[in-house]
Amino acid sequence: MGLAAAVEARLRGLEVVVLEPRAGPVDKACGEGLMPGALRLLQSWDVDPPGHVLAGISYRSPAGHVDHRFRVAPGRGVRRTTLHEALHARTVDLGAVVVPARASAVRLTPHGVEVDGRTARHLLVCDGLHSPTRRRLGLEPAVTPRSAGPEDDRRRYGLRRHYRVAPWTDLVEVHWAARAEVYVTPVGPGLVGVAVLGPRGTDLDATVAALPELAAHLDGAAPDGPVRGAGPLRARSTHRTTGAARLVGDASGYVDALTGEGLRVGFAQARAAVATLDDAAAYERAWRAATRDYRVLTSALVAWATSPLRPAVVPLARRAPALFGAVVERLAR
Template identity: 50%
Template structure:
């Protein structure tokens, strides 16, 4: 019998598959889309994610970056938080997913081109996509159909505006070896170096408007960008997605499917790869229920810091103070950056 049936061939699902294969489990991934899979993403791997991918034998090409810079989108004042234990990596989502898929294939992980539409389970096994396994791992993304189908989606928080992400690539030499986060009154823009002649710009916002409309709110950033005729814009959202639990019988959730606060702090991939390892450890130990507590402990810093920044972001008087406070308290800002970096 299959040990782990993984629904979703994105980074979280493939990282779980690699962890499982390295642990000696029989793993099958169910994914209807061909590799590589692209999606809206800031495309910055924090140092913790880079280190964990290296431990899994996954080699990803990209552009190193050495910290995070918060920038006042209008005035230009900034605060720098440098990493203490090695660089992060700007890597296109397609490159990352292809590298993970290649490593999984090298380890003998089978990929089945199907879609999970119904999940049935009992005390012994779980059935999905015509396959039977000891456990099903739901790694089916932000809007997880499995989470929704099992009635495990938590309702949105009242009074919190939904936020969305938009991403576009630009052919231009990176002007910084840091990921820049530009703050405006209503949204943030993330600039990630992806190669010697490419950057990615991702906008997080509560306003439903076109990418160029959002970009105009950052005049200093917009002035540095070349025209991008025909460049694809990818979007995602609403970003905040709650999950009631991470373990439901023989179904376990990982990555965005396990619950997501916001992309504001950029820790999602680090958490996904780390949680994948904990999930496999709990399954191997015969204690899948322990994964719930492990996930909560792993994600505590991400959930706390991200929720706190969002709380300030939604209060205009406080939002204007985020960059000045970070600049005025450099040690505190650097410490927070390194907590989120997984260092």
């Protein structure tokens, strides 16, 4: 999300330095589906990475499926490394300075911020789900001691691996297994990404094998790269601002990947953060507005998915396709 914020800041004429400790395109475990709203934001920055058209969403279970095709414009499946390369190239083209370094010492000052001896007027914190900078700035809720128990069982994790196989659909398929959801996203002519969301200990291969329809599609398909993992997915922040610092993207708080709109929400936050650099209260308001639907809908769906009512998710969506479509359209904006 740091590169997206850098592009937005440069387009507004600001001087930008990006600290990035990792060399080359950065990969991470994610579903890789750009919802129509996310793709529209990228294109407004003149960033248009190649991928595979996404025409809608399909919820699937052994009992049946329900599909909804986006009404206005499609989304796009884009491999994470491809997206990173496109954003990095645009960042450099716009004149931002990318420094191979990690922010390890952050100090707020009366006139801005100091990061490892570098001074700046503003700091956008985009260092991910388990942001160390969020913790250093005192924007992370206090951790209360707890023993392993039901609360630990509700924590969710993500896994992802690519397979070399021709996509069989232009929809993002969400397969509902007994305890996990499997997202299948076409990202190229001969490549699909398979992401699994579930509790600790979820195994990608075992989860796929338990879904006959998906297992048949992937039968004989060669893996393209390793299994990558992330989690626990839930992250909180007490505030999104302190002094000259602003939390953006996953660092600002995260509910779950279940609704597949993390990138759209993160891009909207990046735009809002740059627009409100001198007004912390305005950014807090903009952050709440940009994330409201995501937080409400995702929290509700995760609560349902982790309850005894989980088996009813797909049957209800099939019985109420108009409601399912309305939710998809709301998230696709």
